[in-house]
Amino acid sequence: MTSEFQGNERRVAVLVDCDNTTPEILEYALRVVAQFGRVVIRRGYGNHSTLANKWQEALVRLAFTPCLQYQYASGKNTADIALALDAIEVLFDEMVDAFCVVTSDSDFAYLCRKLRERGAIVYIVGEEKTPDALRNATDQFFEFQPPEAAPAKDQSKSITKKQKPKMLRSAVALLITESPEGWVGLGALGNYLRRSDPGFTPKKFGHSGLLEMVKTYTDLSTKFEGGTHWVTLKEST
Missing domain, CATH: 3.40.50.1010 (5'-nuclease)
Known part of the structure; x- marks a missing residue:
């Protein structure tokens, strides 16, 4: 339509x-x-x-x-x-x-x-x-x-420790395989997470937004380029 x-x-x-x-x-x-x-x-x-x-x-x-x-x-x-x-x-x-x-x-x-x-x-x-x-x-x-x-609910969940669900890292690992540069845009990542789980929101895991949530993962890297935030997996050493 x-x-x-x-x-x-x-x-x-x-x-x-x-x-x-x-x-x-x-x-x-x-x-x-x-x-x-x-x-x-x-x-x-x-x-x-x-x-x-x-x-x-x-x-x-x-x-x-x-x-x-x-x-x-x-x-x-x-x-x-x-x-x-x-x-x-x-x-x-x-x-x-x-x-x-x-x-x-x-x-x-x-x-x-x-x-x-x-x-x-x-x-x-x-x-x-x-x-x-x-x-x-x-x-x-x-x-x-x-x-x-x-x-x-705010006192019991939002102010408690922030969670890092494995599904976010798995989503990044999947999406970067489709990108020649090996990076996925933050917007595309958010769309994929909502399609995978219609109830997904960073606030459910104690985060104010998706970027702030991504930055809590030690094995993920971010950059800002072309007016967009990008995410990828850190190279293992």
């Missing part, structure tokens, strides 16, 4: 599973997708009690279209089916290039896989409880932390 709207600006649909998450996640989701393109579709799906009570203020304020689905039988979530069908319809009508599905429900993993098979980019904004089956079905996963939980 290629965007015909405002040059090559990516068009994004934000589809929210209101029965599965809380209104506080909406503003975070919009901040996340703002870096990828222009949001042209905003829809929130849920039953009457969900949309009319805790979600009404947030949906109105942030200009989301409420998509009301009545429960025809106890235990049946018709809102999930409506969200999935609308996503497929939007895809085939070529209204967007990317989807941001706001949910932690692994039932949407199959939808994400089908959207990606058809060429769409898929992001998930979910909570810590989101299963790996859903995280790994997307191009990139973003974890929302409720405001009250953020300080505790």
Whole structure:
């Protein structure tokens, strides 16, 4: 898919599973997708009690279209089916290039896989409880932390010792084999890590950014050239 709207600006649909998450996640989701393109579709799906009570203020304020689905039988979530069908319809009508599905429900993993098979980019904004089956079905996963939980997490994880996962070194070793010069750009390295693990972020390992993270590895070298940071393996002596 290629965007015909405002040059090559990516068009994004934000589809929210209101029965599965809380209104506080909406503003975070919009901040996340703002870096990828222009949001042209905003829809929130849920039953009457969900949309009319805790979600009404947030949906109105942030200009989301409420998509009301009545429960025809106890235990049946018709809102999930409506969200999935609308996503497929939007895809085939070529209204967007990317989807941001706001949910932690692994039932949407199959939808994400089908959207990606058809060429769409898929992001998930979910909570810590989101299963790996859903995280790994997307191009990139973003974890929302409720405001009250953020300080505790910062003190226990972000301020503790910085981690050096082996996957980063392995990624550098793999990517430099494809480069005649034996170096990989920091941006290309970051893209590869996110494709390998949609939930990857340096902050998860206690680092402020990828460059700072790379510099903690004693067996990796960096240089700045041509306006880009480059990474390679140090030669063994």
